[in-house]
Amino acid sequence: MQIILTLEQKKNIFIELGKFLSQFSSTKNLKNDTVINNELFFEDFLNLIELSQSHNGWYTKENVIFAIESWAEALTEDNLNQWISSYDFSTVNAKTVGLILAGNIPLVGFHDFICVLLSGHKALIKTSSNDQHLLPFLAKYIISIEPELNNYITFVEGKLENFDAVIATGSNNTSRYFDYYFKDKPSIIRKSRNSVAVLNGTESKEQMIALGKDIFSYFGLGCRNVSKLFIPKGYNFDLFFNGMFPYQDVIKYEKYANNYDYNKAVFLMSNFKLLDNEFLTIKEDTSYSSPIASVFYEYYHDLDEIKKRLETEKDQIQCIVSNNLIENSVAFGTTQKPQLWDYADNLDTIDFLISLA
The missing domain is CATH 3.40.309.10 (Aldehyde Dehydrogenase; Chain A, domain 2)
Known part of the structure; x- marks a missing residue:
């Protein structure tokens, strides 16, 4: 029988993921023995970081570490509490949400992945050919913390099938295909910006x-x-x-x-x-x-x-x-350090996911 995870349980899983990621930095990798299942994942993640550039020439070690550090800073208890406190998840009717991810920068689709799981939905994920390793590894890590997540996370190759809604990210050209192909499903279709x-x-x-x-x-x-x-x-x-x-x-x-x-x-x-x-x-x-x-x-x-x-x-x-010249502008040096509540295209992904009937 499938277990329904509470919001508190899911939040704590991502707090633990943040602790795991916080061990890896541009200056020094410090193994923390208090991190859950570290003995199973620490060395393998180090190896994956080293190999990332062989999978995608733009994914240098420095760029992958920058992405990891950004997510480690975001996935703290305070940040997660601040983020989810403004939503009511009690009416969510669990659906399967297809995620078609981009691969221009490391872990670019990770925010959508977190949003789907926190909202109580199942994630059906098609990774970009340019980023096929980092997210599956982190998914494997959080499943090791809470095996029930194995029922909520599925990676697919080829065509997406049997889903209720979709979040797809691509170019202006691919967005036209997405708009047509997913016209009968609730969707967020992201174009180039x-x-x-x-x-x-x-x-x-x-x-x-x-x-x-x-x-x-x-x-x-x-x-x-x-x-x-x-x-x-x-x-x-x-x-x-x-x-x-x-x-x-x-x-x-x-x-x-x-x-x-x-x-x-x-x-x-x-x-x-x-x-x-x-x-x-x-x-x-x-x-x-x-x-x-x-x-x-x-x-x-x-x-x-x-x-x-x-x-x-x-x-x-x-x-x-x-420098505060434009309303809602961000400070210099912060564009690639978004907060959990900074949504791509200014579309509230959690609101979209909660509203799925």
């Missing part, structure tokens, strides 16, 4: 260095990475480039360097005017989506004009970074 920074020239050097983190984390591959700057007429780029300088070692990574060389060559052959610091190109462009190793910028004359535009085009934007 980008993040922007709005500057006015009064930012500090420390803020510009933090902006570099928003640009270069995960090599800029995430929808929360800043790919576009809005700057006032006459803006002096010296402070910006000084802030980018600490990230110069990114060019030592071959896949990034190849993209830098290729995109720079394409821009130059098209006679585009570029600013360049030998590891990042800056190009004036109205688009939000810039290629790897480049950032677009656009001048503005009036801040109110930018506020209206960003509101009008909000469906293309994931995050806005500014």
Whole structure:
């Protein structure tokens, strides 16, 4: 007979997962003997971290550790309590929710996975071919803590079948397929988005260095990475480039360097005017989506004009970074450190899951 886990039990499982993840960092991996089932999983997870780049060339050890550290910081008792306290899960009628995950950055679909399980639903998961190892490993770990979760977590290859609702993440092209294929199911369909920074020239050097983190984390591959700057007429780029300088070692990574060389060559052959610091190109462009190793910028004359535009085009934007210039903007350096209650596309996933009839 299937056991119904209480919200408190599920919350405690993810607290324990946070403790497990907190052992792994960019400075030192410290094994904690009080972590549940650590003797079974610690060394294997270390090996998986080391092997991640062989599975996906963009998943460097540094990028995987960055994702792990972010989730370790998020999955604390205080954060989980703050997050779930505003919801009423008592009316949830358990369903099977299909998850089609992206693979642009490590564990990018992990938040949807947690939302489904905390809401009391079953997760039917199709991982991206680019990220097939990290989430299944963490699922195996939490099942070791609570074996009943084995009835709530299923990974599938090929076609999704026998599900009641779906959360699918992909490109603008794949979203059209998702919209058609899942038209008869309750769904959240996520498309491509980008993040922007709005500057006015009064930012500090420390803020510009933090902006570099928003640009270069995960090599800029995430929808929360800043790919576009809005700057006032006459803006002096010296402070910006000084802030980018600490990230110069990114060019030592071959896949990034190849993209830098290729995109720079394409821009130059098209006679585009570029600013360049030998590891990042800056190009004036109205688009939000810039290629790897480049950032677009656009001048503005009036801040109110930018506020209206960003509101009008909000469906293309994931995050806005500014020094409180724009309402609901986030602080420099925080785009890839979202809180549990920061939902992709500003769609409350828990509300969606609770509402499933």
